[in-house]
Amino acid sequence: MNIFKPLLDLLFPPSCVFCACRVGEGTTALQICSQCFAQIPAPETCCFKCAQPLAAVQDNCPQCSRLVFAFSGACTVQAYRGAVKTAIHNYKYNGRKEMARTLGGLMAQQIRRSSWPKIEAIVPVPLHRSRLLERGYDQALLLAQVVAAELRLPLKKVLQRKSATPSQTKLFARERWENVSQAFELASQLPLPARLLLVDDLLTTGATAHFAAQTLLAGGAKEVYLAVVGR
Ligand SMILES: [Zn+2]
Ligand SMILES: [Zn+2]
Structure with a gap:
């Protein structure tokens, strides 16, 4: 100390x-x-599939009842609104990268509280190189490093971006899906562990995480889970 x-x-x-x-x-x-x-909501008060905080346990999730996500389950630290929204914005865009320690620590706590089968490795949702140069740090990677250290699991950067996709924030939901459908590829041809956990800062439409998970499944992973700070 x-x-x-x-x-x-x-x-x-x-x-x-x-x-x-x-x-x-x-x-x-x-x-x-x-x-x-x-x-911070208990994972069982959120949709087990997409982590949307729900009014009541076992409530039908309005966010994903018509969607079939490639990931098997998700957890979040908080609903993405109010002070949490501001905090995540500061973390992502205002250089407050030291916040990764707290945010990643809280994610690890939520992952432990989720009743998921044993995860074998942590995979950050990759940031495109051009955006990394712009920002100076990769917000999902920093979170993934904290989560991996907390849970004592290996960190595997097995996903990469194919091409710079236009910023998601300026697009409507449908366009977001088309925008990221071809965004990812595997970084190597090595066999993947069977059960992976994707880490990202946010889950909004779910498109990014869906296609990231789909790429991992196509590469041989059997199941993919997802942890985010805000949903
Ligand atoms: Zn849901
Ligand atoms: Zn507070």
């Missing part, structure tokens, strides 16, 4: 990654306040 930490905490009190309020003692390890921590 850093011997200067108590002094640093005094000078720069740690603030919650989600609501920016001061983090109380005892919860500083994850840098999230107890109120935000309490609001």
Whole structure:
């Protein structure tokens, strides 16, 4: 432990990654306040397939009842709105890459709470090179590194982007699906572990994760799960 930490905490009190309020003692390890921590939904209160937080356990999911995703299950840290939306935006676009530690730690917690069969390796959803140059860091890779370390699983960068796809945020749902349908390829021809966990920052339409999972299945994986920070 850093011997200067108590002094640093005094000078720069740690603030919650989600609501920016001061983090109380005892919860500083994850840098999230107890109120935000309490609001993290239990995986069983979210759709088991697409991680959409639901009003009631076993409620029918309005988001994926007509879709057949290639991934077998998903979990999220929070619903993508309000303070969480702002936090993820800061993490992705405002250079706050140190947030990966908290966000990845919370993802690992949600993965442990999900009743999934044993995962063999963690796969980050890859960022295209041009966007990596723009941003300076790969937000999904940083999260995947924290998740892999927390769960003591190997990190496998087995997916890569084929070509730069236009930014998803400016497209309508249908276009998003077409936009990413051919986006991924396998980085090598080596056999894949049977059960993989994809890691990404967000799940919105599910198109990116669907085609990433489909590519892994086509490459020989038997099952693919997905963990995100916001849904
Ligand atoms: Zn908070
Ligand atoms: Zn669903």
